[in-house]
Amino acid sequence: MLLGVFLSISRLADVLVAGGCIRPTTLLAGLRHGTVSFKRLPVALLLTVSGLVVEPFPxxxxxxFHRRVLACACPDDPVVVIGHWRSGTTYLHQLLASDPCAATARNQFIIAPQAALILKPLLNHFLRHVxxxxxxxxAVSWGPDDPQEDEVGxxxxxxxTHMAGIAFPQHYPRHFRRTVLHSSAQFERHLLHFTRLTWLYEGAGKTHLVIKNSVHTARIALLLRxxxxxxxxxxxxxxxxxxxxxxxxxxxLAHLVGLQLPLSSLQQVEETAAAHDQLQEAYERSKHLIPSGQLLEVDYDDLVQSPHVTLQRIYRSLGITGxxxxxxxxxxxIAKSQTYQAEPVVLELEAEQRLKALLS
Structure with missing residues (x-):
């Protein structure tokens, strides 16, 4: 009853795609990092129930598939889209993923990667309806076949993952340091496993793998390993x-899948601006590790104003075939994207003034 009042059918579907079907062990691990606010219990219940429903299938x-996953030879030359969030990474990912020769993580896969190989037809059918x-x-349109960043999966x-800070917004800086600026050997194994699952799910008949993840901006050394x-x-x-x-x-996102109450706009500005600087510093410290010819830096305005020219330059510069x-x-x-109208972003006056002071 409480869940039905709190979530409409459409909102319930959004929660499931953004954070549902999480493995119970993952959710339990999250509780060691923060407590769930009482008002967010309906969301916690939905995440828990959806994870339990799926759990037999992993x-x-x-x-x-155990042996096939271990033996899976993912391409060692994926095209990795990085850069701070809201810098055009989603748009570029959509364009690169529209290449019929490109494999990438998509919504129908990331909702339950732990079971997607055996639930593929069911997940696709379910998402098309909800x-x-x-x-x-x-305001970006999306569907089951649209690409999604691997961090969500x-x-x-x-x-x-960075999503821990989204789930527990009251402790975001700690999670940012723990999951973005640092990583563990266990996470590295999870990332490799996830990438192998992606290739098994999507890679048949494809020539290259596309990965989009803003967090990877700070994980260059890990990706190159x-x-x-x-x-x-x-x-x-x-x-x-x-x-x-x-x-x-x-x-x-905090309102959608957060397990704690959202921050004030002012505090959100301060934490997000600080995280931006830390992400950029991590990139500048590590980009020298990338071998010559394996990095292309692209201006957001070039992508938006001249997407065809920019995509052709990416293919040529990075040696992407086809x-x-x-x-x-x-x-x-590109033609489909021309109908997209970005929503205006309007912050509270105090938050906007603080943002300009921090980034001026």
């Missing part, structure tokens, strides 16, 4: 614009 998937037309964090498997020939596209945007937009997104095949599909995706 055991079956492990039984049937997903809303637009993402709950902005990884959050089903481990609490050592796993994928020595990884090719990076780093997107950059005016910090004032990207941080302002991320403040709004984090507040919306531009002739990809071009038609990418142009169709």
């Amino acid at each position: 055991w079956l998937q492990s039984l049937l 997903m809303t037309q637009h993402r709950p964090i902005d 990884l959050a089903r498997l481990t609490m050592d 796993l994928f020595p020939r990884a090719r990076f596209v780093y997107l950059y945007r005016r910090p004032l614009d990207s941080v302002r937009s991320l403040v709004q997104v984090k507040q919306r 531009w002739g095949t990809a071009r038609t599909a990418i142009e169709a995706s």
